[in-house]
Amino acid sequence: MDLVIESGSTAAVYRALRTAIADGRLQAGHRLPASRALAADLGVSRGSVAGAYERLVAEGHLTARVGSGTFVAETRTPRQQPRSVPDPLRPRAGWDFGPEPTSGNTPAPKYDFRVGIPDAGLFPFDTWRRMVGAELRLRANGPGTYADPYGHPALRAAIARYLGYARAVHATAGDVLVTNGAQHAFDLIGRVLLRPGDTVAVEEPGYPPARALFASLGARIAGVPVDGEGLIVDALPAHARIVYVTPSHQFPLGPVLSLDRRRQLLDWARRRQTAIVEDDYDSEFRFGSRPLEPLRALDRSERVLYVGTFSKSMLPTIRTGFVLTPPGLRPAMAAARQLGDGHGHVAMQAALARFIDEGELARHVRRARREYAARYERIVAGLGKLPQLNVVPSAAGLHVTALSRSRIPDLSGSLGWPLDDLSHYGGDRHGLVLGFGAVDPSRIDEGLSILARNL
Structure with a gap:
């Protein structure tokens, strides 16, 4: 436990623990070390730690459970307060952006046309x-x-x-x-x-x-x-x-x-x-x-x-x-x-x-290639029925691109990637990039129908 104490007294241990609870370093429900273990970590007597625990329990900051240990009380952990001053450290020019959301942070969407993701099931x-x-x-x-x-x-x-x-x-x-x-x-x-x-x-x-x-x-x-x-x-x-x-x-x-x-x-x-x-x-x-x-x-x-x-x-x-x-x-x-x-x-x-x-x-690639080829053909056939889109011929990879006459709206990634977002300098090409590596084949047709309604 990261505590700073100015002396080995009960009062010093009490203040350090109370401050840690007040500023959120010790969260509600957190189990504190046994008094003997914390005393050894801090280099103080066991009595100083036991006395601090007793005082904090009496004030309602801690809860002692027989046979289980000592815990931070559920009602005593404050919410983190917003910073009152701006952060003095800023990144250098060119680093005014953060990481993009990754697919591993959220469940896969029902109609998964995200680009660049293979099928883990294969x-x-x-x-x-x-x-x-x-x-x-x-x-x-x-x-x-x-x-x-x-x-x-x-x-x-x-x-x-x-x-x-x-x-x-x-x-x-x-x-x-x-x-x-x-x-x-x-x-x-x-x-x-x-x-x-x-x-x-x-x-x-x-x-x-x-x-x-x-x-x-x-x-x-x-x-x-x-x-x-x-x-x-x-x-x-x-x-x-x-x-x-x-x-x-x-x-x-x-x-x-x-x-x-x-x-x-x-x-x-x-x-x-x-x-x-x-x-x-x-x-x-x-x-x-x-x-x-x-x-x-x-x-x-x-x-x-x-x-x-x-x-x-x-x-x-x-x-x-x-x-x-x-x-x-x-x-x-x-x-x-x-x-x-x-x-x-x-x-x-x-x-x-x-x-x-x-x-x-090599065996995995051969098996996956057959599956991806079938998905590719199914998606190309489905896109061919949408008059708003014109499929760009391609015979490789895990995505297919279709051009359109006007800009494609933001589809939140699961229904494709607007081509305009991949053109840093602008341009006259509009369209949509659809991945087919991760999409459930049984949901391709229904997903394309939803896509058509969003165009």
């Missing part, structure tokens, strides 16, 4: 639990030391092998830096590469969390339009330090960056000495032909940092991703990881390595 929890448990037991009596900031060696090797057969990316374990998801990778990249005032080019419309992260590091954000072939390379700002792009499945519109545009972008980055951050966030779930080779596979000048995540292919709560880093940046990226949070969860990373190497990830 995940093989029993298999995953067994592997994590085995790794925890294996390390139960291991040395209590810090781990490698690059990531668990077995996981780095497993990721490199997985990328080779799943995405046609040639990589070695030495190329892989394990992160706590894609956002963590973007943060490490920005901290290593960006100076305040540097320009980061992002797709417009594009992925708001990446844009906000680079801006929080002091970068100037330049929106670059996209069309049916993806990012328009000719519209890139001349002095961009980083180009952030989603070439395999542009977020949110969906087109694939064409091969010509990929070559143009790589040549542009080579000539301008610019880094490319390739965010390949959901290309496992492709419902048509095999995707084009990632930029990383075409890169010959070590300009591409390839970022991936297991948040879609597995679950967001696993908090694991990776970045393939050019050789010149690897030591700095690992140092930035070490300075930030040291390293990841060793047992979790070791379990994920087994999950990949034993084929469980």
Whole structure:
């Protein structure tokens, strides 16, 4: 118990306890330590604590229950009073916002068209639990030391092998830096590469969390339009330090960056000495032909940092991703990881390595891909019946975008994400982005009917 007393007297202990109750540090119903234990913590006699307890019980601040202990009285805890003076500490410019609400804070809505959320019901929890448990037991009596900031060696090797057969990316374990998801990778990249005032080019419309992260590091954000072939390379700002792009499945519109545009972008980055951050966030779930080779596979000048995540292919709560880093940046990226949070969860990373190497990830992805493809077709068919919307063709991912002639009203997230909210600089595109990873298939048609009534 965090109490400050000026002496060891009964009166001093009484004042400290009463103050803690009055200012709300000791809440109603809180059980106080036994008098002997509190006396030992405070370095006073047991009699001083017992005397203070007796006085507070007599005044109604505490309640003594035979056989149970001493508790703060239910009627004696005051409500927290509003602050009478403004907080003297304020964040620096650019940090005038708070965290966005997360899906884990509230029950899932009945019609769940939220974007970027996979179906947890498809995940093989029993298999995953067994592997994590085995790794925890294996390390139960291991040395209590810090781990490698690059990531668990077995996981780095497993990721490199997985990328080779799943995405046609040639990589070695030495190329892989394990992160706590894609956002963590973007943060490490920005901290290593960006100076305040540097320009980061992002797709417009594009992925708001990446844009906000680079801006929080002091970068100037330049929106670059996209069309049916993806990012328009000719519209890139001349002095961009980083180009952030989603070439395999542009977020949110969906087109694939064409091969010509990929070559143009790589040549542009080579000539301008610019880094490319390739965010390949959901290309496992492709419902048509095999995707084009990632930029990383075409890169010959070590300009591409390839970022991936297991948040879609597995679950967001696993908090694991990776970045393939050019050789010149690897030591700095690992140092930035070490300075930030040291390293990841060793047992979790070791379990994920087994999950990949034993084929469980590939089996899960194949099963989930079939289910998501069926949901995609059902949603596209339903949207096709709404004259207000025009579906943008797409053959990958966990969301679909439909354009409209006018702005879509705020639908509170559960019925989709208005496209206007993803266009930081405005524009003439209006529409709606609907996720289908988490929606109950039996409720898709009814949910779309409710959506139609809200348009």
